[in-house]
Amino acid sequence: MAFELPALPYAGDALAGVGMSAETLEFHHGKHHQAYVTALNGFVDKNDALKGKSLDEIVLLSNGKADLAPVFNNAGQHWNHILFWQALSPKGGRIPGALETKIVGDFGSVDAFKEAFKAQAVGQFGSGWAWLVLGSDGKLKVTKSANGSNPLASGEGKALLGLDVWEHSYYIDFRNRRPDYVSNFLDKLANYEFAEAQLKSA
Numbered sequence: 001m002a003f004e005l006p007a008l009p010y011a012g013d014a015l016a017g018v019g020m021s022a023e024t025l026e027f028h029h030g031k032h033h034q035a036y037v038t039a040l041n042g043f044v045d046k047n048d049a050l051k052g053k054s055l056d057e058i059v060l061l062s063n064g065k066a067d068l069a070p071v072f073n074n075a076g077q078h079w080n081h082i083l084f085w086q087a088l089s090p091k092g093g094r095i096p097g098a099l100e101t102k103i104v105g106d107f108g109s110v111d112a113f114k115e116a117f118k119a120q121a122v123g124q125f126g127s128g129w130a131w132l133v134l135g136s137d138g139k140l141k142v143t144k145s146a147n148g149s150n151p152l153a154s155g156e157g158k159a160l161l162g163l164d165v166w167e168h169s170y171y172i173d174f175r176n177r178r179p180d181y182v183s184n185f186l187d188k189l190a191n192y193e194f195a196e197a198q199l200k201s202a
């Protein structure tokens with residue numbers, strides 16, 4: 001069973017009013033994410049060790065193996081973007097009560113969480129991701145990863161939110177202003193309802 005590009009959980013122009021244009025989604029979902037899926041399926045076709053494995057299994061078995069680096073990069077990016085589309089919402093930015101209580105308990109305040117997340121997202125040199133993660137100690141933390149890696153591969157915990165900071169994710173709408181893209185995500189675009197659902201299912 002080949003991996004497939006998931007449909008967006010909203011219309012292609014649904015995020016235009018909150019900082020992500022239809023053009024960005026058309027390229028990012030329709031071209032970039034599709035390319036990762038196509039490449040991953042090509043690798044699976046040629047490698048019996050990958051056939052029949054779930055996406056999580058392929059991420060974990062290719063992690064850290066030099067000869068499987070192209071597999072890891074594309075599987076990781078497929079995993080990351082599946083989460084990313086769900087982490088965005090046309091009605092984003094509003095933090096529901098249970099998650100807010102948890103954020104205040106673990107970071108001190110919502111503002112402190114946003115500052116910490118922004119520091120990770122802006123501080124990731126080059127391409128990568130910033131994450132809100134539930135660690136194995138039961139506490140929320142913010143992390144970053146390079147290129148296609150993620151909290152599944154690093155073992156840092158369960159991802160509640162992920163923000164793509166590859167230039168293809170913000171260059172059409174924010175040009176080189178990554179800090180503005182990150183602030184817009186935290187204040188207007190982030191689907192904290194999804195993050196809270198991830199927290200409750202952990």
Ligand code: MN3
Pocket residue numbers: 028032081164166168169
């Ligand atoms: Mn991307």
